[in-house]
Amino acid sequence: MSAVPADDERAKIPPLTLFRAFMSIGLSGFGGVLPFARRELVDRRNWMTDTEFAEMLGVAQVLPGPNIINISVWFGTKHAGALGAIAAFTGLCGVPLVMLIAIATLYGRYAGAPRVGAAVDGMASAAAGLIIGTGITLFRRAKPNYRSSAVLALVFVAAAFLRVPLLLIIAVAAPLGVFAAGKRA
The missing domain is CATH 1.10.12 (Lyase 2-enoyl-coa Hydratase; Chain  A, domain 2)
Structure with missing residues (x-):
């Protein structure tokens, strides 16, 4: 893993790159993408440290709205201004929104099927496990x-x-x- 770039290097993330990174995050998770956001922003792209991610998450949690959306807008603004905020938010929410509409339509039609209920329960458990795992990882690294x-x-x-x-x-x-x-x- 390479070192985290200096602040001036991190400030130069083009909006299209932000869009692609946050679209990858948005398409990675079902029931919660926070663990995928941490992995993408900290581990994979080295755009921030664990401490910076934890600090941004801490502020995002006390703001109204979903944490990951707050992080995407804040991160995009920090690195590419208003256009970066729009790119990160749209990447995070655009494709998943289209998928959500399609899935909600199907769920509305087949919600009573026992296998559909079991699948939803399984996905909820997996999402909770990912959130708990991310919390433990952040706790360990924050010391x-x-x-x-x-x-x-x-x-x-x-x-x-x-x-x-x-x-x-x-x-x-x-x-x-x-x-x-x-x-x-």
Whole structure:
């Protein structure tokens, strides 16, 4: 794996290249593309580091809208301005949108078939596994201190077991995470 390019080199990603990269991401996942985005942007293209990806994801999670769309727009803007944002967003959503319309039409017709239900359940499990795997990978590579790990544990317990509303989790965990990261720096 080659080193991550300097910031000035990364700023020169043409919109068509952004479109193709995000189209590849959009076509890679079913039920969630975050793991594929990380692999494409960090491992394959070396456009950002794991830390940069984790930071961008952290901000994307507190913004309204789907995380991957927030990342595509932010990343595209950062590297090619407004045209880059449009290219990344369109690449991510364009072809999958056409496929979604076709699949939704078929699903509407065959939703009652037992095999269709089983297939949907299987895809949901696979998507959850990919998200968990990406989280574990980011956690390992970030090498968080004990304060950051404690915030992670609190968020996990609050969301998974206590069913605390997401907005309340964000309102409490965001300042705690900033405090934990500030102590680390």
